[in-house]
Amino acid sequence: MKILFIGSRLFDDVEPYIRNKDITSIVTESNKNADNLDLADEVFIGPRGMVFPYNVAIEQNVSGIVPLIGIDPPLVDVASMKEKIEEEYGIPVASSCVKPVRIAANKSKTKELYNSIGLNTPESVYLKKEDLDNFEDMIHSKGFDYPVVLKQNAGQGGKDISIVEDFEGVKKYFEEFDEGLCENFIEGAEISIETVGWKDNYYTFVPVYKGDTSVNGSHPITRVRYGPANIDGLDNEEVRQTALKIAKTLKIEGNMDLDFIFDRKAKKLYSIEANTRPSGTRYLTFAITNVNPLHKLVDMVTGEFDVNKIANEVENHYCAEVPVGTFEGEIPEKTYNNDYIVHGPVGYQRVTVRADSVDELIKKVKDITGKDIEIHN
Ligand SMILES: Nc1ncnc2c1ncn2[C@@H]1O[C@H](COP(=O)(O)OP(=O)(O)O)[C@@H](O)[C@H]1O
Ligand SMILES: [Mg+2]
Structure with missing residues (x-):
């Protein structure tokens, strides 16, 4: 079966997953010097935008398309291409349609939607x-x-x-x-959760904690993060149910990451924003559950996506993610065979570490990154 992956930058996330499957991988990319091109069976270099991958998909007669695009600006284009190629050629595309993408891409529209379904938003x-x-x-x-x-x-x-x-x-x-x-401004714990959806079936993973908001305004990508979230007064199941409600209302396909702030004093969960694309929190989700949401995108287009199967696959580990700048040690492939994944551009790298208890986690983070972390809620 031939699958087209759009963009090679995140392809090293999925390559280990498809390696032993009967899948021929085709990658389209606009940058001929991009990372991971060597991992694909076939590479097509062409102009930016969705016309090129659309044409390659048809010419190569692929069975499905997996967009691996981690930035917002192209998402509406991806969604239009999805609607067109699914309708005209029946080639499934593991991403959301235009409507949910437009709502998620606009923070005011996202808030309107949250208000309309009775969720708290600042x-x-x-x-x-x-x-x-x-x-x-x-x-x-x-x-x-x-x-x-x-x-x-x-x-x-x-x-x-x-x-x-x-x-x-x-x-x-x-x-x-x-x-x-x-x-x-909401003072509280920042939480994210990822959800995957396909043809009205949804699976929500596990809330992760990204540090507390502060008026100095550090973005969560610069903080130590860990999971599962274990915040006094916050029920992780409530977060999962909220994510499920949002996913169902938006009818997302592919994956979505949601950001929340939990006001610790008022014990109130505020929904902040939605991203209908692969998100940086996936390595935390993957560490905890042993399921990488991007692997499920492959299942969507091969016809193997099954939420009950995901529920059975999901494991319960602990994880922490530490910004390291430039990682000094060996960078393994993106699986948890070595208990850690290094990701991000040189100078801004992060290391996500898996363990089976909090004590073991602290020790492993120290061994792997040289950093002392405190796990507090
Ligand atoms: N209402 C808010 N109260 C407190 N902090 C906020 C609020 N909105 C955003 N922030 C801070 O700014 C960060 C980025 O905001 P967000 O709306 O998620 O935009 P982005 O798309 O840039 O991630 C948040 O993770 C949080 O740290
Ligand atoms: Mg955000």
């Missing part, structure tokens, strides 16, 4: 630069005050986000942007 106002004179009245009428979080509807990795403590900060933000979303 109070907010959407502002244009002209409205700045009424700023404080507007936020007070919604029942919140400084600090506030200013963000753009589109963005990832903390891009264009600012946490400000006074009107000076707000004015400064709007020197750069003509409009933006202003949210109540």
